[in-house]
Amino acid sequence: xxxxxxxxxxxxxxxxxxxxxxxxxxSQLLAQYAPLFPAERPARYFEPFVGSGAVFFYLRGRDxxxxxxxxxxxxxxxxxYRAVRDEVEAVIALLAAHRDAHAADGRGHxxxxxxxxxxxxxxxxxxxxxxxxxxxxLNKTCYNGLWRVNSRGHFNVPPGRYRNPPILDxxxxxxAAAALQGVDLAVRDFRTVVDEARPGDFVYFDPPYVxxxxxxxxxxxxxxxxxxxxxxxxxDVFRTLDRQGVRVMLSNADAPLVHELYRGFRIEIVQAxxxxxxxAARRGPISEVVVxxx
Ligand SMILES: C[S@@+](CC[C@H](N)C(=O)[O-])C[C@H]1O[C@@H](n2cnc3c(N)ncnc32)[C@H](O)[C@@H]1O
Numbered sequence: 001x002x003x004x005x006x007x008x009x010x011x012x013x014x015x016x017x018x019x020x021x022x023x024x025x026x027s028q029l030l031a032q033y034a035p036l037f038p039a040e041r042p043a044r045y046f047e048p049f050v051g052s053g054a055v056f057f058y059l060r061g062r063d064x065x066x067x068x069x070x071x072x073x074x075x076x077x078x079x080x081y082r083a084v085r086d087e088v089e090a091v092i093a094l095l096a097a098h099r100d101a102h103a104a105d106g107r108g109h110x111x112x113x114x115x116x117x118x119x120x121x122x123x124x125x126x127x128x129x130x131x132x133x134x135x136x137x138l139n140k141t142c143y144n145g146l147w148r149v150n151s152r153g154h155f156n157v158p159p160g161r162y163r164n165p166p167i168l169d170x171x172x173x174x175x176a177a178a179a180l181q182g183v184d185l186a187v188r189d190f191r192t193v194v195d196e197a198r199p200g201d202f203v204y205f206d207p208p209y210v211x212x213x214x215x216x217x218x219x220x221x222x223x224x225x226x227x228x229x230x231x232x233x234x235x236d237v238f239r240t241l242d243r244q245g246v247r248v249m250l251s252n253a254d255a256p257l258v259h260e261l262y263r264g265f266r267i268e269i270v271q272a273x274x275x276x277x278x279x280a281a282r283r284g285p286i287s288e289v290v291v292x293x294x
Contacts, residue, residue: 004080015061016179020136021145026206027252029288030058032033032270036290038247039062041065042202048190049206050077061178065202070105074147075123076135078187081180083132088177092170094133099167102141110141112161117154119129140165194237199245207234209253228257235261241292254287262291 018025026033037059045065047056050072060068072078083091101109113134119125126134139145142157150156190205197203208226234250241248242265252258254269268290 009094014171014175016057016175017050017070018054018057019084019169019173019176020052020077020139021148023146024051024206024209027052029251029270029272030054030119033058033290036249036268036292037064038202038294042247042281043067043200044069044197044202045199046193046201046203047071047206048188048193048203049079049208052208053081054125055204055206056183057179060183067182067184069184069186069268071186071190071193071197073189075187077147078185079123079128080135081131081183083128084173084177085180085183085185086203087129088173090129091132091136092168092173095132095168096171097134098133098137102137102165103169106141107159110138113137114142114155114157137167140167141170191233191237194240197241197244197246202247203241205234205238205250207231207250207252209251210255211258212253212255212286231257231261238265238293240261248291248293250289250291252289254289258289258291262289266294268292 006181018027033055042065044067045059046069047053048071050056050070053070055250056070060067070078070081081263098109098113116122116126116134123131138155138157139147139163143160143162144157144158146157148155148157182190182221190207193203208231210231237248238248250262259267269287270290271285273285
């Protein structure tokens with residue numbers, strides 16, 4: 001194992017971390033993941049389901065790899081990362097305006113901002129920084145931080161009931177911007193990682209999870225659901241990368257289908273706190289798996 005590298009700090013000394021609320025955020029699992037990451041420095045790090053990026057920010061802060069590539073099928077999310085990387089001060093100024101408009105008329109402002117994706121010409125109708133500020137504003141003020149779009153791609157989550165939502169955290173955004181410098185970002189499907197990764201690279205997959213009970217449905221983060229055929233395709237991608245000599249790590253639910261799909265690989269169990277069930281009594285520690293090929 002190499003010499004530990006100090007955490008990468010932004011100008012104001014804040015360590016970078018997720019700045020969006022996102023279903024399945026991994027912040028609380030990082031201590032359990034730490035011993036599972038490769039000890040040898042990978043040439044390149046790939047994270048095809050980046051979400052709120054908890055694992056990326058953690059590894060980036062430790063100067064883990066030679067380069068970083070982050071993908072997601074959610075185009076609004078990737079636009080947020082690009083705008084924070086390339087023009088964070090513009091995003092901050094626009095969020096300050098959202099914060100003030102929200103303080104004056106929360107419901108009215110939320111409705112107007114949510115409706116922007118119904119405009120003709122969306123998403124080109126807004127410049128990237130404004131699109132990013134819209135998504136961050138909606139993420140902070142909508143019900144439960146959910147990101148859900150209908151079949152026409154229109155964001156349709158109702159407003160949350162927050163007294164004082166943290167619409168703008170400039171320090172956190174600047175720290176994220178520093179961490180994102182030089183990072184490659186793309187709207188891409190996870191399947192295409194087999195065309196990119198080579199021996200010496202490390203790929204971390206955090207897909208939408210297999211539902212735990214037959215009554216729970218597969219989740220919809222973007223326009224397409226992530227169903228059993230996607231889970232099977234992901235297991236094929238995992239196997240292909242393994243054969244290509246790429247180091248691979250994957251998170252998923254501790255469900256029978258997951259054990260079946262990754263039979264033969266190392267499977268570690270970690271404990272998460274998750275609100276997996278709408279009934280409060282079912283909330284509490286729940287086991288999840290991490291699949292590794294080394
Ligand atoms: C469980 S979340 C990732 C959570 C993230 N690691 C975190 O810490 O917040 C899964 C992500 O996969 C994305 N996604 C869904 N289907 C995808 C696909 N086919 N290819 C790439 N990303 C996809 C979703 O948009 C979502 O952001």
